[in-house]
Amino acid sequence: MSELHTAPVPRRNLELVLLLLALSVGAAAFFLVGSSSDANDNTDFFVQTGILAGLALLMHIMLRIFAKYADPVILPITVALNSLGLAMIHRIDLAKTTDQSMRQLLWTAIAVIIAAVVLWAIRDHRMLRRFTYIALLASIILLLLPMIPGFGVTINGARIWVRLGPFSMQPGELAKITLSIFFAGYLSSNRDLILMAGRKLGPLQLPRLRDMAPMVVAWVLSIGVLVVQRDLGSSILFFGLFIVMIYVATARISWVLIGLLMVAAGGVFAATTMSHVTRRIDVWLNAFSPEIYQARGGSMQIVEGLFGMADGGLFGTGLGEGSPYRVPLANSDMIIASFGEEIGLIGLSAIVLLYMLLISRGLRAALGSRDTFGKLLAAGLSFTLGLQCVVIIGGVSRLIPLTGLATPFMAAGGSSLLANWIIVALLLMISHNSRRPMLGGVGPTDEVATPGAMTTKAVKNV
Amino acid sequence: MNQAIKRVWVALTMMFVVCLAGLSYIQFFSAEKLADNSLNKRQLYREFDLPRGAILVDGKPIAESVPTDDGQFTYQRKYNNPEEYAHLTGYYSLANGSTHLESDLNSWLTGSSSDLVFDRLTAMFTGKKAEGASVELTIDGELQKKAYEMIPDGLRATIVVTDPKTGDILAMASKPSFDPNDLAVHSTVKAAENMKKLTNVKGLSPYINPAIGNLVAPGSSFKILSTVAALESGEYDLNTVLDNPTRIVLPGTNTELGNFEAGICARQPRAKLEFIFTQSCNTPFVNISEKLGEKPYEDVTERFGFGQQLNIPQSVTASVFPTGMTASQLAMSTIGQFDTKTTSLQMNMVAMAIANDGVIMQPNMIDKVIAPDLRVIEDPKPKAFSTATTKEVADTVAELMKGPVQSGTAMNAAVPGVDLRVKTGTAQIGDTKLVNSWITGFAPGDDPQVAITVNIEQVDYDTGHNTAGSLMKKMTEAVFNK
Numbered sequence: 001m002s003e004l005h006t007a008p009v010p011r012r013n014l015e016l017v018l019l020l021l022a023l024s025v026g027a028a029a030f031f032l033v034g035s036s037s038d039a040n041d042n043t044d045f046f047v048q049t050g051i052l053a054g055l056a057l058l059m060h061i062m063l064r065i066f067a068k069y070a071d072p073v074i075l076p077i078t079v080a081l082n083s084l085g086l087a088m089i090h091r092i093d094l095a096k097t098t099d100q101s102m103r104q105l106l107w108t109a110i111a112v113i114i115a116a117v118v119l120w121a122i123r124d125h126r127m128l129r130r131f132t133y134i135a136l137l138a139s140i141i142l143l144l145l146p147m148i149p150g151f152g153v154t155i156n157g158a159r160i161w162v163r164l165g166p167f168s169m170q171p172g173e174l175a176k177i178t179l180s181i182f183f184a185g186y187l188s189s190n191r192d193l194i195l196m197a198g199r200k201l202g203p204l205q206l207p208r209l210r211d212m213a214p215m216v217v218a219w220v221l222s223i224g225v226l227v228v229q230r231d232l233g234s235s236i237l238f239f240g241l242f243i244v245m246i247y248v249a250t251a252r253i254s255w256v257l258i259g260l261l262m263v264a265a266g267g268v269f270a271a272t273t274m275s276h277v278t279r280r281i282d283v284w285l286n287a288f289s290p291e292i293y294q295a296r297g298g299s300m301q302i303v304e305g306l307f308g309m310a311d312g313g314l315f316g317t318g319l320g321e322g323s324p325y326r327v328p329l330a331n332s333d334m335i336i337a338s339f340g341e342e343i344g345l346i347g348l349s350a351i352v353l354l355y356m357l358l359i360s361r362g363l364r365a366a367l368g369s370r371d372t373f374g375k376l377l378a379a380g381l382s383f384t385l386g387l388q389c390v391v392i393i394g395g396v397s398r399l400i401p402l403t404g405l406a407t408p409f410m411a412a413g414g415s416s417l418l419a420n421w422i423i424v425a426l427l428l429m430i431s432h433n434s435r436r437p438m439l440g441g442v443g444p445t446d447e448v449a450t451p452g453a454m455t456t457k458a459v460k461n462v
Numbered sequence: 463m464n465q466a467i468k469r470v471w472v473a474l475t476m477m478f479v480v481c482l483a484g485l486s487y488i489q490f491f492s493a494e495k496l497a498d499n500s501l502n503k504r505q506l507y508r509e510f511d512l513p514r515g516a517i518l519v520d521g522k523p524i525a526e527s528v529p530t531d532d533g534q535f536t537y538q539r540k541y542n543n544p545e546e547y548a549h550l551t552g553y554y555s556l557a558n559g560s561t562h563l564e565s566d567l568n569s570w571l572t573g574s575s576s577d578l579v580f581d582r583l584t585a586m587f588t589g590k591k592a593e594g595a596s597v598e599l600t601i602d603g604e605l606q607k608k609a610y611e612m613i614p615d616g617l618r619a620t621i622v623v624t625d626p627k628t629g630d631i632l633a634m635a636s637k638p639s640f641d642p643n644d645l646a647v648h649s650t651v652k653a654a655e656n657m658k659k660l661t662n663v664k665g666l667s668p669y670i671n672p673a674i675g676n677l678v679a680p681g682s683s684f685k686i687l688s689t690v691a692a693l694e695s696g697e698y699d700l701n702t703v704l705d706n707p708t709r710i711v712l713p714g715t716n717t718e719l720g721n722f723e724a725g726i727c728a729r730q731p732r733a734k735l736e737f738i739f740t741q742s743c744n745t746p747f748v749n750i751s752e753k754l755g756e757k758p759y760e761d762v763t764e765r766f767g768f769g770q771q772l773n774i775p776q777s778v779t780a781s782v783f784p785t786g787m788t789a790s791q792l793a794m795s796t797i798g799q800f801d802t803k804t805t806s807l808q809m810n811m812v813a814m815a816i817a818n819d820g821v822i823m824q825p826n827m828i829d830k831v832i833a834p835d836l837r838v839i840e841d842p843k844p845k846a847f848s849t850a851t852t853k854e855v856a857d858t859v860a861e862l863m864k865g866p867v868q869s870g871t872a873m874n875a876a877v878p879g880v881d882l883r884v885k886t887g888t889a890q891i892g893d894t895k896l897v898n899s900w901i902t903g904f905a906p907g908d909d910p911q912v913a914i915t916v917n918i919e920q921v922d923y924d925t926g927h928n929t930a931g932s933l934m935k936k937m938t939e940a941v942f943n944k
């Protein structure tokens with residue numbers, strides 16, 4: 001095992017420049033959205049832009065203090081995506097005279113502040129390893145919360161929400177972080193056992209059942225609860241997370257194949273026996289049939305989204321000039337379609353590239369990380385983000401059935417925003433640890449997990 | 463481990479590339495196909511969010527787009543004096559589609575006409591919304607109002623007034639009518655409900671303008687055309703004395719046809735055209751048709767516009783003169799029965815031809831089209847539709863048309879001081895007691911200003927005859943301010 005070295009230079013000034021760029025993109029979008037409507041609410045523009053800039057600067061300063069070697073690209077991309085999302089939500093608000101964007105801004109503020117707290121409180125991702133089994137417990141609790149009668153609520157057929165006073169939360173969003181922590185912690189400790197012990201079956205090395213038991217329990221639990229809660233999107237997400245983290249830990253492609261086989265089997269099972277999945281697939285395949293279009297919970301949403309994107313074409317109608325509000329959930333599940341319509345294929349491609357870049361930076365942090373836990377955690381978190389994007393974009397463009405996953409940082413919805421900002425904080429932390437100068441940067445708590453770390457220690461002991 | 467992470471990156475990147483390909487397919491390669499999909503209402507929605515041009519009469523809108531805050535669309539189509547103009551404007555509705563002028567003038571009203579391409583370009587660069595053009599009609603608001611109001615409620619009647627020298631349609635009103643505002647409401651549920659209510663009204667179709675869409679047997683008003691055919695043949699003139707028996711056996715049959723019993727045709731068993739035309743006797747026309755054969759009638763009706771496509775710009779249903787008839791069928795056709803069917807506008811065009819020395823000017827409702835910047839982008843000039851007959855024949859028929867008002871079937875239409883020339887008609891409907899009552903003509907005789915046609919459908923003879931005459935009288939008075 002090795003890691004890639006980057007010259008240990010803090011790139012905070014570059015980050016600041018990129019941040020200003022990101023903020024001006026967001027502000028421009030927000031301005032265009034407001035100016036093309038009749039409502040002369042420039043106050044909204046200044047309030048939202050100002051708050052967003054303040055939050056971005058807060059995070060930037062936190063990084064200067066606690067993680068000054070962190071990747072300089074991650075935060076600006078996140079801020080750009082978040083502010084574009086806010087602009088689109090505001091745009092839909094103006095058309096529908098709702099007030100979602102203020103709520104989203106409030107959630108952004110909460111998310112950024114909690115991300116800053118995470119940076120300040122944790123500082124070094126390796127301390128999370130201590131909470132491996134607590135993370136598992138937390139995952140179970142988070143996933144089970146919506147099942148508690150009177151506390152959980154069913155929205156759009158999925159029981160994944162809890163109500164806390166005026167706020168609705170999707171605790172499952174946070175579960176993807178705790179599960180990643182658990183998988184990373186468990187796999188980094190038991191990696192060798194899983195790899196070495198066990199019977200060989202042809203080319204496949206099967207691990208001993210007891211080494212795999214906690215993993216299987218975690219997996220069965222997450223999938224099981226999600227099947228009961230009828231949330232297809234999160235099911236796919238957790239399953240993917242599970243496979244990828246085992247693959248990264250073991251580097252055995254056989255795990256991926258087994259995983260994909262299990263996905264296929266589970267998929268066929270769900271498609272044939274579970275009515276809501278059958279329905280989803282029917283809606284997906286026959287989206288353009290008029291009966292399915294008109295049916296309740298039919299393909300109207302996806303088809304209207306496609307019409308909107310087709311309307312936008314290559315260059316888009318221009319922000320505020322299209323009619324994305326004709327698509328149900330235009331500011332959350334279908335926000336990709338809203339962007340497709342108003343900034344066209346070119347603008348939407350730019351957004352997709354931002355996501356790719358963000359995820360690449362996350363995986364780059366994993367590559368550079370000096371400890372197995374960090375590698376696994378960064379890889380898992382980045383993959384979660386990436387898979388979310390792919391599943392939602394694929395769904396909106398009818399490559400796969402549409403599921404109710406949130407578009408990271410852009411879709412209206414507090415829980416997802418909070419979870420994804422925490423993921424960004426963790427990625428920043430891991431990238432800081434992988435880019436900071438080696439000497440003196442290695443504390444006594446470092447476990448001897450990588451040859452690189454061992455060398456460091458050896459040097460120190462001399 | 464790093465190898466595995468790199469592979470995860472490759473896998474994710476590939477998935478993203480597939481997503482980008484999917485988006486490109488939707489937004490570029492199949493965008494046009496999606497736009498044309500029958501489920502795609504975006505073009506319609508877009509129209510509903512744009513200020514649509516107004517339809518104007520005397521400079522005042524009878525159909526206009528007013529800003530609304532119903533939350534669905536930016537504009538609501540509003541119709542003023544809705545019942546008067548319903549059969550002209552039609553309606554512009556999300557649920558019910560659009561009809562009549564709202565449909566025929568759509569490319570101007572939405573601004574998508576090629577005449578407005580410059581305005582659209584300007585709008586694109588200035589960021590303003592492209593506005594549609596307004597269309598001013600030739601309709602005279604006051605005449606239209608009077609025409610609509612003078613028709614008694616409960617009758618199915620139409621009045622058409624045109625200027626025979628230009629073809630301008632000055633009034634075109636029918637009852638029963640409806641309120642297009644009810645159909646243009648944005649709520650599709652309400653619109654469908656209101657539409658359903660309309661379909662229960664007898665004699666009303668929101669899809670048909672009765673003046674140009676209802677085909678009705680013209681009865682004796684068709685004798686104008688039969689007389690033209692007779693005069694053109696050269697076999698007859700004002701001095702020819704014709705047999706005028708009270709009853710006649712139709713050629714090739716045992717069926718007898720009589721002159722109208724309540725009339726005074728019987729006073730002259732042999733008569734000149736003047737008497738025959740004035741009293742609307744039937745039997746001489748049977749003899750004439752036997753002598754001329756079908757061909758001359760075919761020619762005459764075609765020249766007067768039968769069987770021809772016409773847009774004013776509403777599409778006018780072509781009137782029918784049957785072909786390949788037996789002698790008895792031809793005889794009946796020449797007095798406006800059998801399968802001869804005309805629209806009110808067609809009969810009015812007959813009067814227009816006689817009034818304008820035999821030349822029919824193209825009937826037209828568009829005065830001018832005005833761009834949003836008040837530039838006139840279309841200003842239709844009067845043009846001839848057809849030369850229906852010679853000036854001599856037209857003049858002769860015009861002379862004959864004096865009779866009915868002075869001493870014949872249309873004395874109840876006489877207006878003191880106005881030289882009105884008309885021909886009446888009463889067409890029996892099958893074996894029923896009901897008739898279609900007609901009166902068509904022009905005034906004043908020496909310098910015709912207007913051609914007026916009144917048609918009352920499916921009415922008892924007395925009501926029909928009396929009302930048609932009195933409507934003609936009132937309409938003439940309205941035109942000449944008597």
